[in-house]
Amino acid sequence: MTLRLNASLVAALLILGSIVFVALFAGVVAPYSPNAIDAAHILEPPSWHHPAGTDEVGRDLFSRILFGARPSLLVAFSIVALASTGGVIVGCASGLAGGLIDTIVMRLVELVMALPGLVIALALAAALGPSLVNLAIVLGLLGIPFYARVARAETLSLRERAYVRGARTMGAGTLFVMRRHIVPNLLPTVIIFMSLGLSGALLGASALSFIGLGAQPPLAEWGALVNASRTYMLDQWWYAAFPGAAVAVTSFGFTLLGDGLRDALDPKNVKA
Amino acid sequence: MATFLLRRLTFLVFVLFGVTVVTFAISHIVPGDPARLLAGPRASASQLREIRSELGLDQPLTTQYLRYMKQLAHGDLGNSLVTGRPILTELADRLPATLELMFCALICSLAVGIPLGVLAATRKKSWVDHLVRAGSAASVSVPAFWLAPLLILLFYSRLGWLPGSGRLDVDPPAAFTGFLLVDTLLAGDGRAFLDAVSHLALPVLTLALLDAGAVARLVRGQMIDVLGEDYIRTARASGLPPRMVIVRHALRNALIPLVTVLGLSIAQMLYGSVIIESLFAWPGTGNYVVTAIFNLDFPVVMGFALLASIAYVGVNLIVDLLYMTLDPRIREAG
Numbered sequence: 033m034t035l036r037l038n039a040s041l042v043a044a045l046l047i048l049g050s051i052v053f054v055a056l057f058a059g060v061v062a063p064y065s066p067n068a069i070d071a072a073h074i075l076e077p078p079s080w081h082h083p084a085g086t087d088e089v090g091r092d093l094f095s096r097i098l099f100g101a102r103p104s105l106l107v108a109f110s111i112v113a114l115a116s117t118g119g120v121i122v123g124c125a126s127g128l129a130g131g132l133i134d135t136i137v138m139r140l141v142e143l144v145m146a147l148p149g150l151v152i153a154l155a156l157a158a159a160l161g162p163s164l165v166n167l168a169i170v171l172g173l174l175g176i177p178f179y180a181r182v183a184r185a186e187t188l189s190l191r192e193r194a195y196v197r198g199a200r201t202m203g204a205g206t207l208f209v210m211r212r213h214i215v216p217n218l219l220p221t222v223i224i225f226m227s228l229g230l231s232g233a234l235l236g237a238s239a240l241s242f243i244g245l246g247a248q249p250p251l252a253e254w255g256a257l258v259n260a261s262r263t264y265m266l267d268q269w270w271y272a273a274f275p276g277a278a279v280a281v282t283s284f285g286f287t288l289l290g291d292g293l294r295d296a297l298d299p300k301n302v303k304a
Numbered sequence: 305m306a307t308f309l310l311r312r313l314t315f316l317v318f319v320l321f322g323v324t325v326v327t328f329a330i331s332h333i334v335p336g337d338p339a340r341l342l343a344g345p346r347a348s349a350s351q352l353r354e355i356r357s358e359l360g361l362d363q364p365l366t367t368q369y370l371r372y373m374k375q376l377a378h379g380d381l382g383n384s385l386v387t388g389r390p391i392l393t394e395l396a397d398r399l400p401a402t403l404e405l406m407f408c409a410l411i412c413s414l415a416v417g418i419p420l421g422v423l424a425a426t427r428k429k430s431w432v433d434h435l436v437r438a439g440s441a442a443s444v445s446v447p448a449f450w451l452a453p454l455l456i457l458l459f460y461s462r463l464g465w466l467p468g469s470g471r472l473d474v475d476p477p478a479a480f481t482g483f484l485l486v487d488t489l490l491a492g493d494g495r496a497f498l499d500a501v502s503h504l505a506l507p508v509l510t511l512a513l514l515d516a517g518a519v520a521r522l523v524r525g526q527m528i529d530v531l532g533e534d535y536i537r538t539a540r541a542s543g544l545p546p547r548m549v550i551v552r553h554a555l556r557n558a559l560i561p562l563v564t565v566l567g568l569s570i571a572q573m574l575y576g577s578v579i580i581e582s583l584f585a586w587p588g589t590g591n592y593v594v595t596a597i598f599n600l601d602f603p604v605v606m607g608f609a610l611l612a613s614i615a616y617v618g619v620n621l622i623v624d625l626l627y628m629t630l631d632p633r634i635r636e637a638g
Contacts, residue, residue, distance in 0.1 A: 142315070143322040148616040150575040152326065155609035158597055159334045159341065235447055239579060242449040243594055258449050262583075265453050266461050266468075273457075276450025284445035291441065 041292030047285035055101035062095035066252045075268050085270035087260065093271065096252035097278050103253040104238060104279070107168045107246075108286075111233040114172030116226050119179020120218070124210050126180065127187030138184065141177040149174045150236055157245040164237075164253065167246045171236055175229065182225055186218035220297055228290030231283045238279050254279045308628060316621055323613045328372050331606045333365070341602045344385040381607035386599050391607035395589050400482025401471060402581065402588035406573045408485075408504055409511035413569060417516040418562070421523025425558075426550055428528060436520055443517020448576050452510045452583040459506060466505050469585035474499050507584045511576055515569050522565050526558040533557075560631050567623040574612055 054061055070090030078085045084094040126137040153170050160166040190196060196213050204212075238255030240246045247253030249260065257275035264271045335341045339355045347355070355361075360368050375382075381391040424436035460468030467473065471484060477491035485504075488497035530536065531554050539549045578590035585591065589608060596604035 139318070143319055146319045146617055146620060147323065147326065147613055148571050148574055151609050151612045151616075152330075154575075154578070154593075154597075155327070155330050155605055156334065158602060158605045159330050231445055235445075238447060239449060239575075242447075242579065243582075243597060245597065255447075255449065258447075258453075261453075265456065269457050269461075272450070272453040276447060276453070279447045280442075280445055280450055283447070284442055287441045287445045291437075 038292055038295050040288045041296055044285050044288035044292050047281060048289060051101055051282050051285065052105065054098050055105050058095075058098045058102060062092075062098040064092035064095040066096045066099040067091065067250055068095075075264065075271070077268075078270050084274040085268065087271060088264065093257075093274055096257060097254070097275055100252040100254045100257060100275065100278065101282075103164060103247055103251060104234065104255075104282070107164055107237045107253075108230055108234040110168040111172045111175060111237060112226050112229045114169070115175025115229065115233075116179045116222055118173070118176040119181075120183045120215060120222060122176060123180035123183025123185075124187050124214050124218075127184040128191060128206055128210060128214070134184075137180075141180050144174070144177040145181070150239075153236065153240065154243070154245065157240055162245045162248060164241070164247045164251070167237055167240055171233060171240075175233070178229070179222065179225065182221060183218055186221055187214050190214050190217050224290060224293050224297060227286060227293050231286035231290065234279065234283050234286065309625075312621060312624055316617065319617050320614065323610065323617065324373060324376065325369075327606055327610045327613070328369050330609070331602075332361070332368055332372070342382075344602075345600055376610075381610065382603040384596070384604050385601045386596075386604075391604050394592065394604070395607060395611060398587060398589045398592050401484075401586060402577055402590060404483045404485060405504065405507055405511070405581070405586060405588060406570070406577055408508045409515065409573060410566075410569060412508055412512035413515040413519055414566075416512065417519025418523050418559075420516070421520040422527055422550070422555060422558075424520065424524045425527030425531060433524075436524065440517035440520045440524075443513060443515075444521070446514060448510065448514055448579040449583065451513065452507075452580055455506055455510055456583070467503050468506065471503050471587055472496065472499055473503075507580050507586055510580055510584075511573055514576055515572055518572070519562075519565055519569065523558065523562065526561050527554060530554045530558045560627070563623050563626045563630065567620050570619050571616055574616060 058066075068091060070086070070092075073082070073086050073090045075088055076082055076086045076090075082092050082094060084092075084097060087093055087096070122137065122141075126134045153167075153174055156170045157167055160170065191209075191214065193213075196209060199209055199213060237246060238253070238258075241253050241255030242259045244259060247256040249256065254275045258272050258279075261268070261271035261275070331342070332338050339352050339359065339361055340347065342359065343351055343355045360371055379392055381395075383389060384391055384394055387394065420436050420439075424433040427433050456468040459466045474496050476484070477487045477493050477496055480487050480490055484500040485497065488494075488500055536549060536554055539553050540546070544553075577588065578593055580586070581588045581590035582594040593605060593608045595601075596608075
């Protein structure tokens with residue numbers, strides 16, 4: 033597996049690199065505290081002092097967006113981590129078990145995939161009560177079937193390889209075969225799907241936050257920031273424009289990463 | 305073909321059963337106290353007791369589920385906590401507005417996405433291709449809750465070209481279908497028709513821009529695959545004009561999977577319209593649900609989720625059937 037850099041990949045690494053940097057060092061980079069109220073400077077347009085303007089209680093939006101990178105990225109990564117780990121375990125186990133178990137698991141996977149995921153997520157998040165953690169769990173669980181299907185398909189082809197059959201003949205147990213031979217070999221495929229999934233996870237989570245089902249004030253999460261800006265949409269353009277742009281740029285970076293990885297790794301392995 | 309149909313229909317029954325189990329679980333099991341959620345935050349202790357016995361929440365889950373199914377079979381989704389009206393009626397009243405919006409957006413998205421996808425595929429690795437690819441990557445990355453405010457700011461607030469909210473500013477025509485484009489024409493009211501079109505313009509543009517990128521991406525991929533097939537080379541070798549090869553041979557085959565794209569687009573819009581409608585104050589089902597979430601009107605959220613799921617499953621069935629009629633290979637494979 034050789035990784036040749038291409039234009040998409042380089043652009044993605046530049047974009048995402050700077051955003052992760054900002055998220056990690058928000059405390060150093062941001063000019064103000066994200067929650068510092070300043071009654072003298074309410075709803076000010078962008079200026080040298082406040083590059084992205086201020087909100088209805090005078091908080092610096094630029095700082096809030098920088099700090100907002102933390103919860104926004106963390107939720108996106110958690111969703112994809114939960115979905116892919118769960119999916120790989122379910123898919124591998126199902127593929128290796130075969131028979132009736134495999135049939136039942138795959139029917140359930142198809143069932144969940146036949147549902148409109150984000151609408152179900154909306155109802156689930158409403159039932160659990162608004163919180164960023166609930167949101168991550170809900171979206172992560174709903175993503176499992178997607179990875180399970182990919183992992184199972186790979187497992188079915190891998191388990192017929194000579195080295196896997198050999199290991200089994202030598203008496204290796206299912207868990208050992210899974211850990212040693214199957215999972216490492218299906219990782220490249222799963223990684224491509226993960227990078228494509230990050231964009232969807234970020235968009236889905238920030239959209240639910242925007243509706244009010246995720247991050248709660250005063251936490252500066254990007255979707256919640258746009259939600260807070262709704263009253264001021266027409267007169268204070270910067271309030272919605274900058275936090276929304278942060279979501280768009282990050283999500284664009286994830287999309288480029290997925291595209292770039294797909295082109296860089298063997299393109300025959302993955303069909304969109 | 306018969307076995308394929310039978311398998312699809314069996315799966316449909318299975319999925320519909322699954323939908324009800326999922327919505328039942330979300331409304332009856334997931335919340336710590338379903339009665340409180342269903343009664344709303346302002347309910348008193350005696351009201352809660354009443355709701356608990358009324359819904360049978362003290363009974364075993366299987367009994368509760370059967371009750372739930374029986375109510376659904378009667379079209380009873382419960383009543384809105386805010387208006388007290390049946391949820392099914394409330395949603396049905398708002399459905400035409402949503403369908404009109406989604407239908408127009410779908411047409412626009414396909415009208416832009418398909419030609420761009422074909423163009424990019426036939427000029428692979430040219431600047432056109434790079435432009436379309438970058439554009440579609442941007443289109444699938446942009447959040448709806450950002451694009452909509454930006455378009456409203458530009459076309460409504462700054463330029464004043466288009467209205468930024470609502471469906472109509474003039475007196476509505478007599479309602480026959482609930483679709484304003486149809487009703488205004490039936491009433492012969494040209495002014496109202498133009499007004500309806502101008503109100504549709506921005507929300508449709510937003511939804512279509514968000515979806516066209518995905519369509520272009522998929523069409524491009526399919527086209528490139530088909531253009532590499534032997535029969536395309538044969539058609540070219542036998543001297544057919546390039547235009548004819550692309551339209552008659554390649555596009556026709558590349559468009560078959562587009563039926564699937566249609567299904568995906570509708571799913572995307574089902575959700576996208578929730579946010580778009582809320583931002584454009586569009587009086588449809590999506591806007592209604594966002595308001596319900598804000599008002600903690602939980603039964604409405606559940607009713608919407610159930611109906612949207614059933615609609616989605618139905619769309620997917622139609623997509624599968626279309627697929628089968630269009631592609632003989634699938635029919636044979638059964």
